[in-house]
Amino acid sequence: MTPLIIISIILALTFALLIFSDLPPAAVFIGALTLTITFNLAPLGDSLKGFNNPGVLTIGALFMIAAGMYSTGAISILSEKLIGRPRSVLKAQIKMLPHIAFGSAFLNNTPLVAMMIPVIRDLSKSCGLDAKKLFIPLSYASILGGTCTLIGTATNLVVAGLVNETLKRGGSDLPYMVPVKMFDLAWVGVPITITGLAFLMATGKWLLPSAPVAARTSGQTGSRMYRVELSVEDDSPLIGKSIDDAGLMESDSFSLICFHRGVERLEATRETILAAGDNMGFSADIDGAKTLWATIGLKPLYSTKEQKANRHRHHLVEVVVSRRNTMIGQQIEKVESKERNFEVWLVGFARGVAAMHHPLRDAVIQAGDIALLEVKDTFFYRNRNETEFSMTKKIRGAIIQRTDKALIATAITVIMVFAVSFGFMTMLNAALLAAGAMLLTGCMTLNDAGRSVSFSTLMVIASAMGLESAVTASGLSEHIGNFLGALGGDNAYLALAVVFLGCILMDAMVTNVASAVFMFPIAMAIASTLNVSFMPFVITVMVGASCSFISPVSYQTNLMVYGPGNYKFGDFVKIGIPLSLLVGVITIFLTPIFFPFHV
Numbered sequence: 001m002t003p004l005i006i007i008s009i010i011l012a013l014t015f016a017l018l019i020f021s022d023l024p025p026a027a028v029f030i031g032a033l034t035l036t037i038t039f040n041l042a043p044l045g046d047s048l049k050g051f052n053n054p055g056v057l058t059i060g061a062l063f064m065i066a067a068g069m070y071s072t073g074a075i076s077i078l079s080e081k082l083i084g085r086p087r088s089v090l091k092a093q094i095k096m097l098p099h100i101a102f103g104s105a106f107l108n109n110t111p112l113v114a115m116m117i118p119v120i121r122d123l124s125k126s127c128g129l130d131a132k133k134l135f136i137p138l139s140y141a142s143i144l145g146g147t148c149t150l151i152g153t154a155t156n157l158v159v160a161g162l163v164n165e166t167l168k169r170g171g172s173d174l175p176y177m178v179p180v181k182m183f184d185l186a187w188v189g190v191p192i193t194i195t196g197l198a199f200l201m202a203t204g205k206w207l208l209p210s211a212p213v214a215a216r217t218s219g220q221t222g223s224r225m226y227r228v229e230l231s232v233e234d235d236s237p238l239i240g241k242s243i244d245d246a247g248l249m250e251s252d253s254f255s256l257i258c259f260h261r262g263v264e265r266l267e268a269t270r271e272t273i274l275a276a277g278d279n280m281g282f283s284a285d286i287d288g289a290k291t292l293w294a295t296i297g298l299k300p301l302y303s304t305k306e307q308k309a310n311r312h313r314h315h316l317v318e319v320v321v322s323r324r325n326t327m328i329g330q331q332i333e334k335v336e337s338k339e340r341n342f343e344v345w346l347v348g349f350a351r352g353v354a355a356m357h358h359p360l361r362d363a364v365i366q367a368g369d370i371a372l373l374e375v376k377d378t379f380f381y382r383n384r385n386e387t388e389f390s391m392t393k394k395i396r397g398a399i400i401q402r403t404d405k406a407l408i409a410t411a412i413t414v415i416m417v418f419a420v421s422f423g424f425m426t427m428l429n430a431a432l433l434a435a436g437a438m439l440l441t442g443c444m445t446l447n448d449a450g451r452s453v454s455f456s457t458l459m460v461i462a463s464a465m466g467l468e469s470a471v472t473a474s475g476l477s478e479h480i481g482n483f484l485g486a487l488g489g490d491n492a493y494l495a496l497a498v499v500f501l502g503c504i505l506m507d508a509m510v511t512n513v514a515s516a517v518f519m520f521p522i523a524m525a526i527a528s529t530l531n532v533s534f535m536p537f538v539i540t541v542m543v544g545a546s547c548s549f550i551s552p553v554s555y556q557t558n559l560m561v562y563g564p565g566n567y568k569f570g571d572f573v574k575i576g577i578p579l580s581l582l583v584g585v586i587t588i589f590l591t592p593i594f595f596p597f598h599v
Contacts (some may be wrong), residue, residue, distance in 0.1 A: 036469075140200060156180075209574075550572060
């Protein structure tokens with residue numbers, strides 16, 4: 001078999017496995033890359049170029065930046081101001097997507113998406129929203145916003161660079177061509193972005209996938225429910241907010257069951273305004289307890305010692321009271337004064353399946369009771385012989401954000417973005433320096449940095465780049481280009497549509513930048529044959545190559561949300577095809593108006 005047939009079979013098999021199987025995308029792409037290496041479809045160095053590609057390494061570093069922003073609470077604070085606590089997916093999209101699109105017009109969209117992934121994850125838990133209806137729009141909004149300016153995406157910059165190189169080499173026989181300016185794309189990009197965002201919000205309910213109810217609702221019948229009691233700190237950012245705006249009324253994993261101000265019990269409503277020292281009791285499952293414990297501005301109500309700083313170093317553990325526990329028979333409110341040497345903070349308490357209806361202070365500790373405790377590292381050493389607790393389990397994914405470093409983390413991120421925007425250094429260099437600064441200033445730990453990197457996402461991106469080399473070396477991309485050139489005929493509008501379609505098809509097989517590089521000479525040849533201005537074709541290549549909606553592998557932000565959203569390949573196809581058609585129609589209609597064929 002010829003290399004052309006082999007790569008076609010490998011691509012068909014890859015897409016089939018992505019669509020119809022449950023295999024992890026990383027496994028599918030590594031397998032496909034392995035086959036291209038086995039059949040020697042491209043030089044080995046080209047097949048493995050993604051694994052030392054600066055762009056892939058940059059994404060890995062940006063995951064760390066996002067971790068630093070998240071662990072300090074900087075992202076949470078910013079999202080609280082911009083997004084708040086939306087009660088529906090549509091409201092979340094309305095508040096989130098325009099900001100992402102605007103930011104992506106002037107900043108690299110990769111760090112924006114990286115920082116928004118944990119925000120959406122938290123919103124889905126605290127507000128009971130379906131994350132599957134937010135992750136894809138997040139990526140698409142960042143892509144749409146990037147079509148508005150020259151610096152919006154790497155694709156735009158690459159094509160603009162090709163235009164400049166062509167002008168330096170060219171002569172009078174070239175189609176009309178001028179350098180692309182900063183806001184030339186805005187004439188087409190802004191209408192595309194506005195329409196695209198409206199389309200996502202209007203049709204997302206039907207075209208975006210939905211997570212099963214069981215996957216979104218943790219407090220199911222039969223699961224253990226804790227009574228969690230927390231207090232509003234004196235300097236809490238929650239002071240002055242209503243219970244509903246603070247996201248503390250209810251969610252899929254917890255609900256407010258009592259509210260005290262001083263010694264008085266109040267009948268709390270959604271509009272009740274929080275004040276320092278307010279005490280609240282919740283019925284919560286383990287996920288709800290984690291969310292409540294990690295809420296900025298709340299602290300456990302009962303403790304054996306005064307709550308101190310450095311809570312970000314504390315852990316949340318689930319323990320079972322043993323028969324030898326020295327506190328058996330004591331009321332919880334009296335433990336504080338009698339057990340000063342036992343340094344724990346009580347977050348939640350459970351006896352049986354349902355949450356307790358009476359305050360925790362009145363509960364008498366019994367063997368077999370289950371408690372959620374905030375503890376320091378020394379707790380694990382003191383309880384190593386399991387005398388007080390018969391079972392101790394550290395709760396994964398439960399962290400307290402270090403808000404005192406939020407300003408530092410934000411400053412580091414802003415400096416990184418400006419250093420890249422003004423050309424002082426590359427994105428990789430700036431991201432690595434910023435990650436190092438996050439570690440040195442204590443905005444994140446080394447463990448946090450390591451855990452933040454989605455290595456499966458990086459493997460998919462690197463493997464996809466290797467596949468692109470095989471597609472080019474085998475001649476498949478050349479055959480597609482020849483076909484598209486013949487399909488365009490002698491009609492300028494049809495030719496423009498063919499160029500856009502070619503960009504979309506190439507996006508599905510290779511990366512968006514590779515698609516732009518491949519389609520640029522084809523578009524230039526078509527314009528020259530038709531003897532029309534090349535500028536509408538330049539804009540179409542920029543938009544078509546950037547708007548990679550159909551395949552998760554065609555754009556790095558799609559790949560970044562692929563794993564967190566637990567998507568299938570077909571989820572992108574279902575909404576990506578109509579969105580691509582919409583963008584294509586607008587592009588083909590508007591581009592010749594602002595960039596005429598005949599000048």
